[in-house]
Amino acid sequence: MRIKEIAEILEATIEVQGDSLDLEVEAAFGSDLMSDVMAYVKDSVLLLTGLVSPQVIRTAEMMDIKAVVLVRGKKPDRCMVQLAEEKGITLLSTKDTMFVSCGKLYSMGLTGKGVRE
Amino acid sequence: MSGIIRLHFELPGNDLMSAGEASSSVKKKLNQLGINPAAVKKAAIAMYEAEINAIIHAGGGTLAVTITKDRINIVISDHGPGIADLDLAMQEGYSTAPDYIREMGFGAGMGLPNIKRNADRLEIKSAVGQGTTVEITVFF
Ligand SMILES: Nc1ncnc2c1ncn2[C@@H]1O[C@H](COP(=O)(O)OP(=O)(O)OP(=O)(O)O)[C@@H](O)[C@H]1O
Ligand SMILES: [Mg+2]
Numbered sequence: 001m002r003i004k005e006i007a008e009i010l011e012a013t014i015e016v017q018g019d020s021l022d023l024e025v026e027a028a029f030g031s032d033l034m035s036d037v038m039a040y041v042k043d044s045v046l047l048l049t050g051l052v053s054p055q056v057i058r059t060a061e062m063m064d065i066k067a068v069v070l071v072r073g074k075k076p077d078r079c080m081v082q083l084a085e086e087k088g089i090t091l092l093s094t095k096d097t098m099f100v101s102c103g104k105l106y107s108m109g110l111t112g113k114g115v116r117e
Numbered sequence: 118m119s120g121i122i123r124l125h126f127e128l129p130g131n132d133l134m135s136a137g138e139a140s141s142s143v144k145k146k147l148n149q150l151g152i153n154p155a156a157v158k159k160a161a162i163a164m165y166e167a168e169i170n171a172i173i174h175a176g177g178g179t180l181a182v183t184i185t186k187d188r189i190n191i192v193i194s195d196h197g198p199g200i201a202d203l204d205l206a207m208q209e210g211y212s213t214a215p216d217y218i219r220e221m222g223f224g225a226g227m228g229l230p231n232i233k234r235n236a237d238r239l240e241i242k243s244a245v246g247q248g249t250t251v252e253i254t255v256f257f
Contacts, residue, residue: 032222033222033223033225034221034222034223035222035223035224035225035226035227035228036225036227038162038165038166038227038228038231039225039227039230039231049222051221051222053133053221053222054133054134055133055136055137055221055222055223056222058136058137058141058165059137059165059222061137061141061144062137062140062141062144062161062162062165063158063162064154064158079134
């Protein structure tokens with residue numbers, strides 16, 4: 001699924017464009033814990049989180065995550081925006097909760113693959 | 118690639134904003150060198166976890182990297198409180214991180230086991246009251 005479509009499904013605002021909205025992701029991971037993102041994510045996934053912190057972008061960079069969705073109407077702070085721009089990472093913001101965001105994307109075909117068992 | 122590449126970084130303590138910058142630079146370097154992506158990722162994960170640990174648990178330290186033809190060697194050293202029981206610290210879920218670290222999405226006790234999983238070779242030396250040195254090797 002293209003990041004552009006994900007933004008549409010979640011009626012998300014594009015906070016940082018990143019390298020490309022046409023990039024494809026097959027799987028997603030939802031977590032407010034960056035410790036778990038570091039420990040469980042294997043492949044290049046979409047990250048959904050309610051955490052606003054520059055470390056979200058750092059973690060994404062290390063894990064080759066190209067797009068991040070902030071859920072529950074969270075907006076990135078300046079620091080996060082600046083870092084995302086620097087790293088070419090797409091940053092979206094949706095009013096949907098974590099549960100609803102994941103449900104919508106899962107039902108549209110995104111999977112939970114790419115994560116360590 | 119010919120020769121040996123050496124990189125050195127200071128890790129400022131209690132500056133979570135810049136935490137990860139050193140690992141980010143090293144990752145970029147490995148990608149520039151055309152190292153295979155799987156090895157780059159393993160090194161990036163292990164290095165970033167150790168960098169964060171030195172910053173949040175030990176007030177900062179240094180990160181020194183040596184890249185040769187077949188491997189990357191990463192040494193993260195600090196003069197923090199040290200780790201009293203290393204076997205315990207290596208267990209998933211064990212953490213002494215304070216609440217403000219948890220609020221930043223860290224402190225779940227997943228870091229050291231994650232370093233172990235991703236490093237091809239890992240050596241941790243720690244002495245209470247003196248500090249901790251984590252040496253990570255990843256083969257290309
Ligand atoms: N450099 C260090 N200096 C002192 N103590 C450390 C150091 N690194 C780790 N520790 C100790 O080992 C524990 C476990 O470390 P680990 O990285 O596994 O988890 P964490 O850092 O607490 O949480 P997470 O890595 O999931 O964010 C820490 O909570 C801390 O008590
Ligand atoms: Mg840790």
